[in-house]
Amino acid sequence: KILILDFGGQYNQLIARRVRECNVYSEVRGFESTTLEDIKAFDPKGIIFTGGPQSAYGEGAPSIDAGVFELGVPIMGICYGAQLMAYMLGGKIDSAPTSEYGRADVVIDDKDGILKSADDVNVCWMSHTDYISRPPEGFVVTAHTDHCPVAGMEDRKRGFYGVQFHPEVNHTAHGAEFIRDFVLDVCKCDQDWKMNFFAEKQIEELREKIGDGKVLLALSGGVDSSVVAGLLSKAIGKQLTCVFVDHGLLRKNEAEEVAAVFGPEGPFDLNFICVDAKQRYYDKLAGVTEPEQKRKIIGEEFIHVFEEEAKKIGKVDFLAQGTIYPDVIESGLGKSAVIKSHHNVGGLPDYVDFKEIVEPLRSLFKDEVRQLGREIGLPDYIVDRQPFPGPGLGIRIIGEVNAEKVKIVQDADAIYREEIANAGLAGSISQYYAALTNMRSVGVMGDFRTYDYAVALRAVQTSDFMTATAVEIPWNVLQKVMTRIVNEVDHVNRVFYDLTSKPPGTIELE
Numbered sequence: 001k002i003l004i005l006d007f008g009g010q011y012n013q014l015i016a017r018r019v020r021e022c023n024v025y026s027e028v029r030g031f032e033s034t035t036l037e038d039i040k041a042f043d044p045k046g047i048i049f050t051g052g053p054q055s056a057y058g059e060g061a062p063s064i065d066a067g068v069f070e071l072g073v074p075i076m077g078i079c080y081g082a083q084l085m086a087y088m089l090g091g092k093i094d095s096a097p098t099s100e101y102g103r104a105d106v107v108i109d110d111k112d113g114i115l116k117s118a119d120d121v122n123v124c125w126m127s128h129t130d131y132i133s134r135p136p137e138g139f140v141v142t143a144h145t146d147h148c149p150v151a152g153m154e155d156r157k158r159g160f161y162g163v164q165f166h167p168e169v170n171h172t173a174h175g176a177e178f179i180r181d182f183v184l185d186v187c188k189c190d191q192d193w194k195m196n197f198f199a200e201k202q203i204e205e206l207r208e209k210i211g212d213g214k215v216l217l218a219l220s221g222g223v224d225s226s227v228v229a230g231l232l233s234k235a236i237g238k239q240l241t242c243v244f245v246d247h248g249l250l251r252k253n254e255a256e257e258v259a260a261v262f263g264p265e266g267p268f269d270l271n272f273i274c275v276d277a278k279q280r281y282y283d284k285l286a287g288v289t290e291p292e293q294k295r296k297i298i299g300e301e302f303i304h305v306f307e308e309e310a311k312k313i314g315k316v317d318f319l320a321q322g323t324i325y326p327d328v329i330e331s332g333l334g335k336s337a338v339i340k341s342h343h344n345v346g347g348l349p350d351y352v353d354f355k356e357i358v359e360p361l362r363s364l365f366k367d368e369v370r371q372l373g374r375e376i377g378l379p380d381y382i383v384d385r386q387p388f389p390g391p392g393l394g395i396r397i398i399g400e401v402n403a404e405k406v407k408i409v410q411d412a413d414a415i416y417r418e419e420i421a422n423a424g425l426a427g428s429i430s431q432y433y434a435a436l437t438n439m440r441s442v443g444v445m446g447d448f449r450t451y452d453y454a455v456a457l458r459a460v461q462t463s464d465f466m467t468a469t470a471v472e473i474p475w476n477v478l479q480k481v482m483t484r485i486v487n488e489v490d491h492v493n494r495v496f497y498d499l500t501s502k503p504p505g506t507i508e509l510e
């Protein structure tokens with residue numbers, strides 16, 4: 001196993017992920033709270049020092065007991081971690097005359113160590129204002145750039161490796177291989193870490209942390225909250241209460257699908273409360289057309305409903321949340337303009353009486369959460385779910401929302417999903433759905449004039465949901481969807497396909 005000593009860098013969980021990808025167990029621990037005794041007790045086969053924002057020579061700079069270099073355990077330093085290693089072992093750190101941020105062409109001078117997979121000039125991601133001007137004795141320089149004399153250094157005899165760039169980020173070519181070669185070739189870690197191991201460990205830890213306490217979870221039926229529910233159910237059974245709010249803006253059969261898994265008939269042991277709040281939402285949304293206003297109402301009403309349920313349950317000890325690692329990063333950055341006020345359960349803690357939050361997915365990435373979900377026995381239709389926005393169909397019905405429109409969009413969307421699945425396209429599209437435009441137009445059906453709604457189909461490809469392009473769905477599939485929708489869904493006589501990319505469009509219509 002690998003110990004990742006966290007010196008405050010941005011990408012630390014990404015390092016952990018790269019190690020997990022080698023099927024090797026790792027733990028990220030803060031430098032402040034980790035003593036030499038702790039390290040010995042952990043008994044790592046290798047240690048990685050992460051990046052961090054400070055200067056290694058500055059006063060109060062994050063550091064670690066120098067005894068770590070005497071343990072005979074290989075160490076890899078990344079960015080600040082490399083500088084700290086150099087500094088503590090007698091090398092020299094200076095403020096770089098030219099800081100490097102972003103892409104850098106790193107010239108590889110020596111491939112005998114962990115850089116053996118590198119290109120001769122390897123594209124790397126850099127982010128530093130200090131640099132190592134002289135490596136400590138015993139080290140060879142393995143890489144450099146125009147502005148950075150020591151972009152890599154190694155003392156292979158003692159097992160110390162440093163890189164100034166960030167091998168953990170995707171932008172660094174072969175970066176994952178550099179980490180892999182450290183973890184497997186240098187540290188010779190056993191490749192015995194699998195998701196089932198993580199699941200067992202999480203369940204064990206949750207059991208220990210929660211004891212005989214009561215836990216409350218707002219279950220949306222999305223991947224993250226479902227996996228949390230599954231884990232907690234396995235850990236503490238009926239000490240967990242899940243509140244699922246049917247706001248009447250769910251996809252067709254969604255409430256039933258969630259209840260089939262988490263309800264009393266399902267395989268999981270927990271208290272499942274399904275609140276039928278449909279009419280409440282429709283009443284609140286009556287006459288409201290402005291998108292932000294709709295989002296606000298839906299978000300606030302969720303809080304009210306959840307709060308009422310929480311009151312009935314009384315005091316709980318823990319509030320569980322499905323926060324995953326990208327949420328943690330994003331919430332740390334967010335200074336950008338509000339395009340849409342995203343509704344998530346993130347704001348809950350203010351009004352529910354509880355002591356502590358549990359977030360068992362905090363260190364995982366989305367694909368790992370899905371893997372974990374599979375591991376604990378969630379069905380594919382939950383685990384493979386595409387993102388569904390908190391405000392649900394409320395933002396896929398342009399303009400005023402009512403029960404009749406919800407029914408139309410649910411039926412049209414179900415047909416669209418069915419045909420996409422039949423065409424074998426479901427796995428290759430990031431997100432797709434049917435929406436109801438607020439437009440009616442004239443058509444003819446069975447020799448009669450119709451004046452009915454137009455449905456819009458959307459399908460996008462994206463890697464991060466920040467930018468997206470419309471997917472080129474085969475014409476015959478679209479034709480079939482169109483035919484079925486106008487024939488099978490009442491009050492629809494026209495179907496559009498949305499070609500807009502993001503930007504300028506957004507993925508949802510409101």
Ligand code: XMP
Pocket residue numbers: 340341342343344387388389390391431465502505506507508509510
């Ligand atoms: P937009 O429409 O902003 O969507 O391009 C980007 C991604 O976010 C989802 N989305 C939401 N998710 N609460 C959520 O949890 C929301 O209020 C919300 N609005 C949009 C959207 O489905 C897409 O995946």
